[in-house]
Amino acid sequence: MGPILGAVGVAAGERAVVADLFSGSARVAHALKASGWRVLANDALRFAATLARGMVQADLEVWGERARKFLAELSHLPPAPGWFTETYAVQARYLHPVNAARLEAMRQAIARLELEPELEAVLLTALVQAADRVDSSPGHQMAFLRELAPRALKPLALRLPELLPRPAAGPCLALGEDAVGLAGSIDCEVAYLDPPYDQHAYLANYHLWETLVRWDRPEVYGRARKRLDCRSHRSAFNSRAGIGPAFARLVAALRAPTLVVSFGAEGFLDRATLERMLAGRGYLQVLEVPHRRYAGTRLGIHNARGEKVGTPGPAGTMERIYLASARRLDLPSDQDWREVRKPGACPGT
Ligand SMILES: C[S@@+](CC[C@H](N)C(=O)[O-])C[C@H]1O[C@@H](n2cnc3c(N)ncnc32)[C@H](O)[C@@H]1O
Numbered sequence: 332m333g334p335i336l337g338a339v340g341v342a343a344g345e346r347a348v349v350a351d352l353f354s355g356s357a358r359v360a361h362a363l364k365a366s367g368w369r370v371l372a373n374d375a376l377r378f379a380a381t382l383a384r385g386m387v388q389a390d391l392e393v394w395g396e397r398a399r400k401f402l403a404e405l406s407h408l409p410p411a412p413g414w415f416t417e418t419y420a421v422q423a424r425y426l427h428p429v430n431a432a433r434l435e436a437m438r439q440a441i442a443r444l445e446l447e448p449e450l451e452a453v454l455l456t457a458l459v460q461a462a463d464r465v466d467s468s469p470g471h472q473m474a475f476l477r478e479l480a481p482r483a484l485k486p487l488a489l490r491l492p493e494l495l496p497r498p499a500a501g502p503c504l505a506l507g508e509d510a511v512g513l514a515g516s517i518d519c520e521v522a523y524l525d526p527p528y529d530q531h532a533y534l535a536n537y538h539l540w541e542t543l544v545r546w547d548r549p550e551v552y553g554r555a556r557k558r559l560d561c562r563s564h565r566s567a568f569n570s571r572a573g574i575g576p577a578f579a580r581l582v583a584a585l586r587a588p589t590l591v592v593s594f595g596a597e598g599f600l601d602r603a604t605l606e607r608m609l610a611g612r613g614y615l616q617v618l619e620v621p622h623r624r625y626a627g628t629r630l631g632i633h634n635a636r637g638e639k640v641g642t643p644g645p646a647g648t649m650e651r652i653y654l655a656s657a658r659r660l661d662l663p664s665d666q667d668w669r670e671v672r673k674p675g676a677c678p679g680t
Pocket residue numbers: 352353354355356357358359373374375376379508509510511525526527528533534566567568
């Protein structure tokens with residue numbers, strides 16, 4: 332995350348509005364708020380928009396104390412096994428049944444409380460984070476481990492999410508919109524774009540959190556008990572044919588003088604295509620950031636007893652960060668940023 336904050340840091344003035352239009356876990360938006368900017372965090376998925384509202388829009392001094400009190404009360408509720416426990420801890424085994432039944436009791440109680448949206452989002456964020464600490468998935472929810480992971484045997488524990496005080500620059504905002512539709516109506520100094528870059532859809536990867544937040548008891552299918560709408564809901568960014576036009580419309584609609592874009596090197600759009608699409612914004616600098624793959628891929632394929640039965644894929648992936656700006660920005664010299672285009676330069680120069 333360091334290079335992203337560094338790039339935003341050289342572009343954004345002290346009281347700037349910085350938009351994160353694909354905020355996902357909200358960790359980047361949260362770090363941007365911690366750095367003092369006014370943050371607009373947006374994500375099309377309900378659980379992601381809720382994390383953004385709970386961790387970015389909600390301010391510590393407004394909700395901290397009340398949220399702590401509610402979390403203490405929720406922690407003492409007796410387990411209430413029902414549809415959620417049966418689906419995700421018996422039919423599928425993402426959670427220990429007792430933890431699932433406690434989550435179910437807590438989620439029902441939150442629904443009954445009918446709280447202010449920001450406070451409700453703080454409590455739901457605490458619920459998702461607590462569930463995430465004791466789940467038995469391989470890092471995504473397309474599958475679950477055959478034997479419950481050791482962490483899944485630990486008791487579910489609610490903690491107050493890391494709320495931050497309101498920045499001096501002003502309040503932050505969380506939205507749940509399609510980024511392409513939203514882009515033309517926002518005013519910000521920097522827009523950070525981290526869209527999906529291949530076919531892996533976040534709804535399918537985190538369907539359990541979407542259901543926990545929506546609490547809509549959806550029809551589910553398959554061994555993984557995914558929500559039925561995983562079949563129909565697809566972001567344009569998850570399609571090889573759709574991503575180019577969607578990204579082009581997004582870039583054209585944004586009025587921000589600076590765009591910071593994260594994109595996986597193995598994604599549907601290659602470096603030359605992205606450079607061409609961003610060329611009209613002025614100066615363009617690119618940083619390559621190697622990442623280790625997540626453990627499941629790195630360590631190899633294991634059977635239920637934990638014995639290695641397959642070989643892992645390549646050890647690393649590459650993320651590229653593109654900084655497109657109306658004025659030339661001086662980036663930290665200890666990072667290997669490459670200037671690839673200046674205004675008026677011909678493609679390929
Ligand atoms: C690569 S993830 C972002 C990860 C995030 N930066 C983080 O650190 O957790 C992409 C996100 O884009 C969201 N998304 C996909 N299509 C979208 C769209 N059209 N508008 C808004 N959000 C979208 C997904 O729900 C997902 O959370």
